[in-house]
Amino acid sequence: MTRRPATPLPAPKARRRLRETAALTQTQLATRLGVTPGTVRAWESGRTTPRGRKREAYAKLLKTLAEEETTRQAKQEREREGEREDKEKAAPEPAPEPGPEPRPEPVALTPAQAFDALYAFSAPALVRQTFLLTGRREQARESVERAFHTAWERWPEVARDRDPVGWVRATAYEYALSPWQRLRPRHRHPEPPPADPGDRTLLNTLLRLPPRHRRTLVLYDGVGLDLPETAAETEASTVAAANRLLHAREAVAGRLPALADPHVLHRRLAELASNERLRAAEPPTVRRGGERRARLRTRAAIAFTIALIGTTALTLRTAPTHYEPPVSPGQAVHGVPHRVAPGALSDEELELRQKLRDQLQDGPERLSPTLE
Template identity: 65%
Template sequence: MTPRQAFDALYESCAPALVRQTYLLTGRRQLARESVERAFQQAWEHWPEVAVDPDPGGWVRAAAHDWALSPWHRFLPRHRRPEPQPADPADRALLHALLTLSPPHRRTLLLYDGVGLGLPEAAAETQASTPVTAARLLSAREALTALVPDQAAPPVLRRRLSELATAQPLRASRPPTVRTRCERRTRRWTAAAVAFTTAVVGATTLTLRIAQDHYERPVARGREIRDLPPRVAAGPLSEEQLELRAVLESLLVRGPERLVPEAR
């Protein structure tokens, strides 16, 4: 098969069940569909790696669960709006009990009792040790026993999880739609990266052109000069000073001391 055909086959076989599993993990239909779609978009971006993985479905499931349990979703307005609850009271009680568990306990319970993984496989997918995974599973079952005792027994819980997931109106997008959105998003990110790189190169070039290529000593700050004599305004001349000025002016104009250039 071509990569597109192999991706479409993986999507058709895993996406519907994965949307229902993610709904049990989050309790939100829109977030479940979005998480599965983003997980398959990541799979298409890394298809050479996913295609040779021993368990491609597990690769996509881990990516979908990681995205669904991301704490950033609580800041998005579309994920803060309330969604319709299950119509059956037993389903509502079970979903509420699941959502009261912490995300690691809820995920471990879903992988073991909902998906059917063993403890080592669930531990590897949740990046925890096997003893920690076993402790999380026991703690989650004890919490469910306290909240919904009639649905917490392991055989009953597996059946009830399946019934709760299949009773919801959940559907996944078509494979070509997922691939198209992934390729469009990749082109946008590539264009943004090129634009950012161009801006950085342009700013660096401009800085090199206008930057100084030699050292200029900074101008020292001026200092105030102190201890100068005060400025005295000129007053009227005395009689002696007036006579002296008259004598000097007459000598400069008509006296023999005046220098006159001579032609030679």
């Protein structure tokens, strides 16, 4: 049974433009589709893509908005043509008075300057937040740098995103919580715990939580996102995110009853992240590191392709073109008597041969009937 192809959707930038042209907010669009505003924000940023019935409903709604926009543009064009005709028929108006001087346009930043500004603004806080997820200072710093490396490689997409900090944060969290981190040799050597006993107990409690619950707790009570935004960033429904948050709070309150109040928990998470000496590299260093990693991957891909082509050519050059069965080596056979040439016949053998020749070849003689 063949699967029906998915309904095509416009690009994320076109989805946002159609919604804004129709004067709809993300909340209004989410209400019409039966989803959360955070889900619509994730669809318009390109971080997630709708599926199934939600995809069909979203595509149908965008198609309707596009048709309305086309109709509205045609109507506006007809109105402008009518206004031009009326002005041509009317008498010339006096020249307008000079208006105020236009304000100077802001200077546009280069991609490198914009990237450095984003990194300088968000990197220190992201390192502290990632430390709450991993409990490792070096892994938190490396996760944030890897996320910014990826952001620099895909900078046009990140620069157009409405929440570039959220884009980088989601990438850093995914890298920090990857199961492959456990296989690294550095993971086998524990780092020194926090000096304060309260911070040490809180960090151990966080690390005992499942990764999804820990991430939801850090986003909601640590970063301060609302529940729909937390659900969108963790790629879960609002109900699932709420359940994870409740279970995480219950687990923390079970070991630390003083943190049962969400406001106290938020303050303690901020203090735990601020008490650690977590440093982030300079923006140019991170940007050059990302470019160097991209060059190394490109060269490795080219080298692998060349090696594969060379191996294939060598195989075609040296491989046999037809099958030649192997010839088994000769072996001596024992126990078989040698063949002997026949000698002269004896008198008995000569007599027997003559007797056989004299007899009829077709068998014994038969009696034939005769007339009397």
